[in-house]
Amino acid sequence: MAPIELKELKDQLQELLERGFIRLSVSPWGAQVLFVKKKDGSMRLCIDYRELNKITIRNCYPLPRIDDLFDQLQGAMHFFKIDLRSGYNQLRVKEQDISKTAFRTRYGHYEFLVMPFGLTNAPAEKLYAKFSMCEFWLSSVAFLGHIVSAEGITMDPAKVEAITKWPRMTSVTEVRSFLGLAGYYRRFVKVSHVWPYP
Structure with missing residues (x-):
């Protein structure tokens, strides 16, 4: 990691510890950490759970196809954008599964007490909206690389x-x-x- 990423990692780990989202771990599991740049330029801490996800039994309900989502929007006049407050961090991880969320960093070995981003089957339910980031009654909205409005769907x-x-x-x-x-x-x-x- 670059020096700026190491500083960001230390800061984000401290914040996650203070908020009670992670704790020190002795788990035999240990995923790698990386950063992804957000649209606003800040860095999102990501844990590479690909190996864990490979051995996780997936839920059996399919995600909708993008074309099907667009078909459902046909005829809509008003649109809403809803931003979830810390998304998955609102959900607790079952005690028996906490050790599986472990990740290794230069600053220690940690595990999540709340649902981290990137796990297979992480549920998208019982989440709370961050109302300051929500928008209501829009005439058009950016959605999956397209602009959706009452007139139809166009490219972004x-x-x-x-x-x-x-x-x-x-x-x-x-x-x-x-x-x-x-x-x-x-x-x-x-x-x-x-x-x-x-």
Whole structure:
């Protein structure tokens, strides 16, 4: 980790300890820690629970497809944005599962007492809204990279700009990345049967 990330890690660990969200751990489990930059420029502490998630039995109800969500919004006139206050941190982890949430840092080995972000089957229920960040009765709303309004669904202009100003690709990975983003908007492309050639 970079020095600025180490300082941020120390600060966030201290805050999580003070709020009673984590405690020191002696668990044999120990996921890695990393940071992801938020839209506002601040850093979000993330725990890499991929190995734990691989052995977790998943809940059996499917997530809705994006197209199905858009179909449900057809005809809607007013929209709401709801921001959850510390999201998963509102839910306690069962005592027998606390040790599985353990993570290792330079500053110690910790485990979560509340639901951390990133676990398979982390429920999205019984959560409370952060009303200062909520917006009500909007005529349009940004949703999953699209703008949804009473007139219909359009591409997010920021995403269109990213596609049109995409730098020249020099590797297969860059081509795949571009095709993934561009393909996400294929419903808006009039000639969608054209295949990309080098």
